[in-house]
Amino acid sequence: MQKPKRLLIVSNRLPYQLQEEDGNFKFSMSSGGLVSALKSYMENSAGSFSEMHWYGNADFNEKEWTEAKKQLPEESAGVKPVFIPKNLKEKHYSGFSNSTLWPHFHYFPTFTKYDHDDYKAYHKVNELFAKAIAENYEEGDVIWVHDYQLLLLPQMLRRRLPDATIGFFIHIPFPSFEIFRMLPREWRENLLEGMLGSDLVGFHTNDYVLHFQKSVRMILGYESKRRIIQTENRAIRSDLFPISIDFNLFNKSFDKPQVKKLKRKIANINPEGKIIFSVDRLDYTKGLQNRLRGYERFLQENPDWYGKVTFNLVVVPSRDVIKKYGESKRKLEELVGRINGTFGQMDWQPIVYQYRSLDFDELCAAYTGCDVALITPVRDGMNLVSKEFVASRKDLRGVLVLSEMAGSAAELGEAVLINPTDLDEISMGIKRALTMPIMMQSRNLEIMQERIRTYDVNMWAHDFMTQLNQVKTLQANKKIREVGPIIRKEMTDAYEKAEKRMLFLDYDGTLMPFQREPYMARPNERVLNLLEKLTSDPKNIVTVISGRDKTTLNEWLGHLPINLVTEHGAARRLRGEDWKQTEKIFNKEWRQEIYHQMNLHVHRCAKSFIEEKTFALAWHYRNADKDLGFLRSRELIDSLYRVINNNMPLQVIDGNKVIEVRMTGVDKGSAAREIFEMERGDFILAIGDDRTDEDMFKALNDVGYTIKVGTESSDAKYNFANITEVLPFFEKISG
Ligand code: GDG
Numbered sequence: 001m002q003k004p005k006r007l008l009i010v011s012n013r014l015p016y017q018l019q020e021e022d023g024n025f026k027f028s029m030s031s032g033g034l035v036s037a038l039k040s041y042m043e044n045s046a047g048s049f050s051e052m053h054w055y056g057n058a059d060f061n062e063k064e065w066t067e068a069k070k071q072l073p074e075e076s077a078g079v080k081p082v083f084i085p086k087n088l089k090e091k092h093y094s095g096f097s098n099s100t101l102w103p104h105f106h107y108f109p110t111f112t113k114y115d116h117d118d119y120k121a122y123h124k125v126n127e128l129f130a131k132a133i134a135e136n137y138e139e140g141d142v143i144w145v146h147d148y149q150l151l152l153l154p155q156m157l158r159r160r161l162p163d164a165t166i167g168f169f170i171h172i173p174f175p176s177f178e179i180f181r182m183l184p185r186e187w188r189e190n191l192l193e194g195m196l197g198s199d200l201v202g203f204h205t206n207d208y209v210l211h212f213q214k215s216v217r218m219i220l221g222y223e224s225k226r227r228i229i230q231t232e233n234r235a236i237r238s239d240l241f242p243i244s245i246d247f248n249l250f251n252k253s254f255d256k257p258q259v260k261k262l263k264r265k266i267a268n269i270n271p272e273g274k275i276i277f278s279v280d281r282l283d284y285t286k287g288l289q290n291r292l293r294g295y296e297r298f299l300q301e302n303p304d305w306y307g308k309v310t311f312n313l314v315v316v317p318s319r320d321v322i323k324k325y326g327e328s329k330r331k332l333e334e335l336v337g338r339i340n341g342t343f344g345q346m347d348w349q350p351i352v353y354q355y356r357s358l359d360f361d362e363l364c365a366a367y368t369g370c371d372v373a374l375i376t377p378v379r380d381g382m383n384l385v386s387k388e389f390v391a392s393r394k395d396l397r398g399v400l401v402l403s404e405m406a407g408s409a410a411e412l413g414e415a416v417l418i419n420p421t422d423l424d425e426i427s428m429g430i431k432r433a434l435t436m437p438i439m440m441q442s443r444n445l446e447i448m449q450e451r452i453r454t455y456d457v458n459m460w461a462h463d464f465m466t467q468l469n470q471v472k473t474l475q476a477n478k479k480i481r482e483v484g485p486i487i488r489k490e491m492t493d494a495y496e497k498a499e500k501r502m503l504f505l506d507y508d509g510t511l512m513p514f515q516r517e518p519y520m521a522r523p524n525e526r527v528l529n530l531l532e533k534l535t536s537d538p539k540n541i542v543t544v545i546s547g548r549d550k551t552t553l554n555e556w557l558g559h560l561p562i563n564l565v566t567e568h569g570a571a572r573r574l575r576g577e578d579w580k581q582t583e584k585i586f587n588k589e590w591r592q593e594i595y596h597q598m599n600l601h602v603h604r605c606a607k608s609f610i611e612e613k614t615f616a617l618a619w620h621y622r623n624a625d626k627d628l629g630f631l632r633s634r635e636l637i638d639s640l641y642r643v644i645n646n647n648m649p650l651q652v653i654d655g656n657k658v659i660e661v662r663m664t665g666v667d668k669g670s671a672a673r674e675i676f677e678m679e680r681g682d683f684i685l686a687i688g689d690d691r692t693d694e695d696m697f698k699a700l701n702d703v704g705y706t707i708k709v710g711t712e713s714s715d716a717k718y719n720f721a722n723i724t725e726v727l728p729f730f731e732k733i734s735g
Pocket of ligand 1: 385
């Protein structure tokens with residue numbers, strides 16, 4: 001029987017605290033969303049995991065830990081503190097994590113601190129985590145890493161544990177490429193590579209997934225097909241998993257006696273009037289200043305509301321050692337003072353301000369005791385407060401005013417959505433919310449509640465784990481399998497026994513190595529001899545299947561009794577027949593537009609050039625400066641995606657140092673399968689090195705052997721390490 005797996009959760013902070021009284025230790029666990037999600041996931045996962053271990057920075061020291069472990073061996077079993085020296089801890093946490101990544105990823109690049117010492121410390125701390133985890137890792141463990149403080153960790157783990165199952169989830173936005181690229185080259189490359197060490201990378205929204213995929217494509221050159229990113233040797237999935245909350249916990253809190261009691265107290269703030277509520281950590285991303293200015297605008301424009309509305313503003317202390325946070329507090333308090341001073345009356349204060357954190361019951365009382373929740377971050381990965389407010393309104397009363405910049409806006413479309421930088425919109429949003437008919441409040445809340453109830457935090461964790469599992473299966477299918485002695489023998493035996501053999505051979509990079517210019521790869525004597533030998537056996541049908549144009553291939557190989565398929569299937573000549581072309585037409589206007597884009601890149605990238613084919617255009621950058629060629633190729637792909645619209649049946653192929661645009665539906669897969677169907681041989685072998693050969697592998701995998709030349713992962717069943725293995729293999733097999 002298989003041993004049950006262990007789930008290893010990794011986050012910057014451990015969710016455990018250690019209290020000591022008279023030498024006796026007690027553990028307590030914080031009640032954050034992630035903690036309750038994972039706890040209930042463990043309970044509901046029907047024994048898929050035997051244990052949960054949690055790695056993170058600890059609030060306690062090593063001495064206390066040693067003592068606590070002795071006293072509480074069972075409770076401490078899953079607690080895995082990672083002890084970080086103080087100087088590193090500060091540079092990692094307050095430095096690179098919260099003064100570089102946090103502002104940068106939240107679109108505050110002017111706040112971004114560029115400090116190489118901070119980066120080094122960040123790197124070191126990630127290494128310390130990797131070391132701690134790898135030391136305790138057991139085969140079969142599933143590792144789930146969380147958030148921006150540990151972006152490098154997945155790759156560091158991958159190096160130590162090549163086969164481990166590693167998931168990564170980022171709780172903050174992933175910025176657009178234009179913002180991300182502003183980071184120094186070393187950082188941006190390492191951060192992306194770091195994340196790609198995992199098997200599954202999760203984000204809150206589809207936009208973040210697309211931003212990440214674009215940065216990966218532009219900076220590292222790895223393409224994504226649907227949700228799969230293909231690196232040199234692994235397939236990684238990136239997808240959205242909008243984090244949610246424990247719906248029932250918040251919904252049930254409505255009936256808790258303590259919550260009801262506190263709610264009555266809150267109502268006393270303004271017994272006759274309405275209450276607006278907000279709670280956030282003190283953070284410049286949360287849009288507190290604009291929120292207050294928007295409220296100020298509302299008061300300026302709506303004197304009839306004086307005395308009839310009060311803003312219950314709770315701000316939770318956070319990261320106060322960082323300068324920017326200290327500044328925010330000062331500015332915020334000035335604003336509160338100004339508004340209360342300007343509009344306040346003897347018996348009415350427009351804002352009741354508290355700078356502290358609330359306990360859970362107080363929080364729920366505040367959610368259920370308000371008329372409007374005003375949540376206006378200028379950027380927020382998701383924003384759980386908005387979901388918690390919606391979930392706690394079991395009475396179906398209340399209105400959510402929500403910034404369209406919060407990740408949660410994608411799911412909470414029935415809220416009053418506002419642009420958090422537009423004071424008029426905030427002001428109008430407040431008015432709309434305060435005057436919204438009850439029927440409409442209920443209708444909106446009902447729809448939003450249903451959504452959160454269905455995709456709650458348990459579902460979120462479950463969804464992530466299921467996909468993590470699936471991606472491992474996908475990788476196993478794509479895993480490289482070298483043609484070793486056993487397979488070699490199996491193929492040779494099958495070849496010998498067969499009555500009708502069909503060989504599909506790619507040309508460049510398979511039969512002949514790449515040359516500086518395409519015309520230089522004329523077949524040498526050895527290749528010609530091999531093809532002659534293969535075709536002299538009447539049992540063999542040889543097809544050379546290439547992306548090259550028909551004229552060249554005809555000139556080089558036309559004299560042989562073989563099938564020639566050129567331009568990935570757009571034209572073909574079967575043995576003893578004439579050339580035939582596809583009826584699909586590469587429209588002249590499209591061709592001009594594509595040519596224009598490619599030509600721009602020829603100017604921008606010395607030594608690159610365009611190859612014109614009947615059914616395709618190809619931009620080659622093999623001879624260009626390596627870095628520049630690569631960068632320009634990413635830019636070209638990007639601009640091609642922009643000009644090619646849905647009405648143009650064209651596809652962009654990112655080949656081996658070549659970007660090609662050709663007709664969709666014309667590919668080596670369709671061509672090879674068609675030829676196979678005509679003859680239906682009993683020994684089929686297809687071989688190729690390029691991404692375009694993947695279509696051929698997929699089309700023939702069910703009927704024969706497929707071999708990828710190179711060690712990149714592929715849909716082919718087997719791999720040759722490199723081109724030098726190709727000719728000897730065929731020379732041997734053909735006797
Ligand atoms: C990050 C991302 C993403 C707040 N004050 C009190 C209190 N809270 C609880 C809330 C909520 C949580 O803290 C705050 O979550 P948010 O999502 O609103 O914001 P961040 O802290 O910035 O979280 C964010 C999140 O990660 C999850 O992925 O949504 O975008 O920035 O649960 O209830 N809880 C109590 N007292 C308080 O005073 N008890």
